[in-house]
Amino acid sequence: MSAGPAIAHAPVRVKIEPSHGWLDLGLAEVWEYRDLLGFLVWRDVKVRYKQTLLGVAWVAIQPAFTAVLFAILLGRIANLPSEGVPYVAFVFGALLPWQLFATALLRAGTSLVGNAALLTKVYFPRLIIPLAAVLGGVVDFVVSLAVMAVLMAHYRIAPGWPVALLPVFALMALVTALAVGVWLAALNVRFRDVQQVIPFLVQVWMFASPVVYSAGVVPNGPWRIVYGLNPLTGVIQGFRWALFGTAPPGGLMAVSFAAVVILLVLGVAFFRRLEDTFADVV
Amino acid sequence: MSGPAIRAHGLSKRYRIGAARYRATTLKDAIPHALTAPYRVLSRLAGRGPGRRAASELIWALEDVSFEVGHGEAVGIIGRNGAGKSTLLKILSRITRPTSGWAQIDGRVGSLLEVGTGFHPELTGRDNIFLNGAILGMRRVEIERRFDEIVAFSEIEKFLDTPVKHYSSGMYVRLAFAVAAHLEHEILIVDEVLAVGDAAFQKKCLGKMGEVGRQGRTVLFVSHNMAAVESLCPRAILLEGGRIGSSGDSRSVVTRYLSTGVVKDVNPLLDCERTGNGKVRITEIAVEDRSASRQTFARSGEPLTVTLRFENHGCAPTDRVSCGFSVHTDRGVAVFHYYSHFSGVSFANLPPRGEFRCRVPGLPLAPGQYLLMTRVVLNGDHVTGVEADFPAAQVPLSVVGADFYGTGSSQLSEWGPVLVKGEWTLSER
Numbered sequence: 148m149s150a151g152p153a154i155a156h157a158p159v160r161v162k163i164e165p166s167h168g169w170l171d172l173g174l175a176e177v178w179e180y181r182d183l184l185g186f187l188v189w190r191d192v193k194v195r196y197k198q199t200l201l202g203v204a205w206v207a208i209q210p211a212f213t214a215v216l217f218a219i220l221l222g223r224i225a226n227l228p229s230e231g232v233p234y235v236a237f238v239f240g241a242l243l244p245w246q247l248f249a250t251a252l253l254r255a256g257t258s259l260v261g262n263a264a265l266l267t268k269v270y271f272p273r274l275i276i277p278l279a280a281v282l283g284g285v286v287d288f289v290v291s292l293a294v295m296a297v298l299m300a301h302y303r304i305a306p307g308w309p310v311a312l313l314p315v316f317a318l319m320a321l322v323t324a325l326a327v328g329v330w331l332a333a334l335n336v337r338f339r340d341v342q343q344v345i346p347f348l349v350q351v352w353m354f355a356s357p358v359v360y361s362a363g364v365v366p367n368g369p370w371r372i373v374y375g376l377n378p379l380t381g382v383i384q385g386f387r388w389a390l391f392g393t394a395p396p397g398g399l400m401a402v403s404f405a406a407v408v409i410l411l412v413l414g415v416a417f418f419r420r421l422e423d424t425f426a427d428v429v
Numbered sequence: 430m431s432g433p434a435i436r437a438h439g440l441s442k443r444y445r446i447g448a449a450r451y452r453a454t455t456l457k458d459a460i461p462h463a464l465t466a467p468y469r470v471l472s473r474l475a476g477r478g479p480g481r482r483a484a485s486e487l488i489w490a491l492e493d494v495s496f497e498v499g500h501g502e503a504v505g506i507i508g509r510n511g512a513g514k515s516t517l518l519k520i521l522s523r524i525t526r527p528t529s530g531w532a533q534i535d536g537r538v539g540s541l542l543e544v545g546t547g548f549h550p551e552l553t554g555r556d557n558i559f560l561n562g563a564i565l566g567m568r569r570v571e572i573e574r575r576f577d578e579i580v581a582f583s584e585i586e587k588f589l590d591t592p593v594k595h596y597s598s599g600m601y602v603r604l605a606f607a608v609a610a611h612l613e614h615e616i617l618i619v620d621e622v623l624a625v626g627d628a629a630f631q632k633k634c635l636g637k638m639g640e641v642g643r644q645g646r647t648v649l650f651v652s653h654n655m656a657a658v659e660s661l662c663p664r665a666i667l668l669e670g671g672r673i674g675s676s677g678d679s680r681s682v683v684t685r686y687l688s689t690g691v692v693k694d695v696n697p698l699l700d701c702e703r704t705g706n707g708k709v710r711i712t713e714i715a716v717e718d719r720s721a722s723r724q725t726f727a728r729s730g731e732p733l734t735v736t737l738r739f740e741n742h743g744c745a746p747t748d749r750v751s752c753g754f755s756v757h758t759d760r761g762v763a764v765f766h767y768y769s770h771f772s773g774v775s776f777a778n779l780p781p782r783g784e785f786r787c788r789v790p791g792l793p794l795a796p797g798q799y800l801l802m803t804r805v806v807l808n809g810d811h812v813t814g815v816e817a818d819f820p821a822a823q824v825p826l827s828v829v830g831a832d833f834y835g836t837g838s839s840q841l842s843e844w845g846p847v848l849v850k851g852e853w854t855l856s857e858r
Contacts, residue, residue, distance in 0.1 A: 161523070161538070162532070162534075163520060163521070163523060163526070163527065163531060163532040163533070185569075186564075190549055190556075190560055193551075197551045264546065265547050266524075267524065268524070268542045268543050269522070269547070269566075270523040270538075424526075426524045427444065
């Protein structure tokens with residue numbers, strides 16, 4: 148045994164009380180546990196493709212296959228417009244942020260229940276769990292991005308300067324998933340109905356976002372505003388803008404994103420409010 | 430650091446014990462359940478129907494528990510299942526919140542409520558050391574620094590890069606404990622983790638726990654192993670029905686726990702089958718410890734007095750009476766028989782009521798559950814004498830570990846019911 152801890156920790160004094168106020172988001176403590184967050188993300192990624200023949204290749208195969216399917220069904224047969232971009236690339240450009248968002252949301256929503264054994268045996272800031280679930284998809288996203296690069300090289304599409312904003316749009320997709328995910332995760336602990344609803348929600352959300360079609364097909368008018376308030380509309384338009392130079396996302400994106408940030412802050416506060424009961428209820 | 434490491438004040442925790450959550454196991458069950466779910470939720474929200482919870486469904490798992498633990502102190506928490514031990518540890522580990530009361534904790538808390546929490550079967554031993562370490566609250570640098578020690582302690586060097594799903598359960602547990610044993614937190618909360626692995630590894634774990642205590646770290650230790658509590662923790666707290674039943678030096682708290690333990694139910698000797706002519710009748714078997722107070726348990730190596738209470742139903746004053754008792758393992762195997770005439774003692778002039786007392790200076794029994802039986806013979810030995818009374822009743826006796834060898838350690842052989850001590854020497858031939 149060594150003489151004692153060589154790492155100096157700030158003196159920790161914790162007071163354990165029945166409950167705390169609404170507005171303590173506990174983000175400092177999440178930062179304290181960043182190593183755990185890292186290990187949980189790493190575990191998810193490492194475990195996901197264990198004992199598969201193709202391993203990490205699945206990351207690229209899934210969206211590529213989906214894009215080809217959509218291209219045949221919707222581009223060739225239904226002949227949907229694609230703003231002058233080859234339809235496969237057009238759909239794949241939207242599937243990138245969409246998959247990032249959808250998998251993050253699906254995983255985050257069921258993350259607490261899926262980690263019930265941890266919740267009842269160890270203490271750590273519970274927010275780590277949905278956070279790790281959301282970040283787990285980033286590796287997949289990066290691999291898919293490489294596939295996109297190959298696709299663009301094939302079609303000889305060169306992106307302009309907006310491509311530098313790609314990470315910003317990706318981050319927006321993640322923040323949106325987290326904002327919705329913390330609500331669903333916390334509710335799912337008590338009401339398992341939530342995990343039945345999430346796949347349905349994701350499906351509806353996909354058709355409410357310009358994944359397989361161009362945002363331009365939505366007619367002007369009040370519905371156009373409602374449509375623009377979907378944060379994924381802005382994210383997907385942003386992706387296409389960054390990659391193919393199509394129409395940039397409109398001003399409504401700022402509004403929807405402000406709404407997402409508010410939803411996130413409220414969601415984290417709600418989550419913190421309920422987190423004391425997770426171990427007792429899950 | 431000044432002040433106590435842990436200060437708990439009026440900690441209470443209330444649980445709802447409504448009907449256990451319904452879990453459908455078949456589709457046939459699931460469908461009607463799902464169809465009626467909205468109704469149940471609505472009626473619960475409206476405060477009516479079967480979903481409503483009555484006050485009687487609330488139980489206090491912990492009620493008004495207050496105590497302090499100083500820095501560097503090792504305190505044992507004992508009590509029956511359901512006494513609130515786990516709830517207390519969960520509150521102090523911040524897994525759940527108290528319903529009322531508060532606790533203040535001065536230092537980083539590492540809690541080991543279950544070994545191997547968060548182990549992933551698909552990951553290798555190496556990966557799981559890092560993952561589990563992080564889950565238990567270690568920083569990456571700490572794990573890296575202790576990595577070699579953890580591997581050496583776990584004895585799984587050769588399988589470090591094998592997924593743990595291929596481990597034997599023993600290897601799995603050793604690795605899990607090794608990670609937990611190398612936590613560097615100032616305060617350790619340990620729940621029954623020693624009940625794992627084979628005897629040799631348990632011993633190693635106990636040694637490690639003792640080491641942790643000597644390093645001046647604060648330890649809260651929950652166990653059903655009374656010998657371990659006594660040897661590791663100078664002080665103990667007994668929880669009874671969610672409240673503190675007793676607190677103080679661990680020996681007396683353990684004694685209190687064990688003696689309130691066995692319910693004083695009907696005396697098995699009062700109404701049992703028996704053989705013999707009935708001139709002497711044993712009515713009760715009792716044991717007393719060295720302080721001459723009656724107990725339902727005994728300690729290895731310590732003085733024990735066996736008392737056989739009798740009634741005289743017509744013995745002649747000249748009848749020579751030899752009484753004896755025997756000890757059997759809980760599987761019914763005889764460990765020893767001891768009649769008074771073995772020591773050349775027989776009794777005459779029996780009073781109408783009285784007690785035979787036999788003082789054993791050092792009990793040679795290993796910790797465990799035993800059964801006491803008794804038999805009385807007249808005018809002869811156990812073979813030739815006339816049987817006066819032989820009740821079929823078996824009186825339970827639990828023996829707990831103690832400092833049998835006088836070395837300050839309560840480590841005892843568990844391979845057999847009898848303990849022996851002697852003198853060891855070395856000589857050259």
